[in-house]
Amino acid sequence: MNLREWLFAKRMSITFFSALMRVNRSSVYHWMKGQNVPSDKIMEKIREISLDRVYHKEELKDVEIDRKKEQA
Numbered sequence: 001m002n003l004r005e006w007l008f009a010k011r012m013s014i015t016f017f018s019a020l021m022r023v024n025r026s027s028v029y030h031w032m033k034g035q036n037v038p039s040d041k042i043m044e045k046i047r048e049i050s051l052d053r054v055y056h057k058e059e060l061k062d063v064e065i066d067r068k069k070e071q072a
Contacts (some may be wrong), residue, residue, distance in 0.1 A: 001053050003032060003046075003060045021045055031060040 001009075007017060018025040023042065030036035037057050038046070046054055054060065 001059065002062065003028075003050075003054050004062050006050050006054050017049075020049055032062050034061045 007014065014028050015025055018028045021028070021042065023038075027036065027038070031038055038060070043057060046060075
């Protein structure tokens with residue numbers, strides 16, 4: 001389960017999640033885009049908050065959707 005799926009399942013906004021994590025909201029967006037990777041300490045907090053549902057750093061990224069294939 002990736003982070004966006006977990007947030008959706010818990011009906012939690014990115015803003016609220018970033019407040020729980022005590023990080024900037026833009027940091028969470030960067031993790032989800034794969035532009036940044038959180039530190040091990042931050043990753044531990046993510047595991048704790050998600051009850052180990054989001055475990056690896058790779059699970060922070062959103063699933064990439066090929067828009068060109070969808071339109072065809």
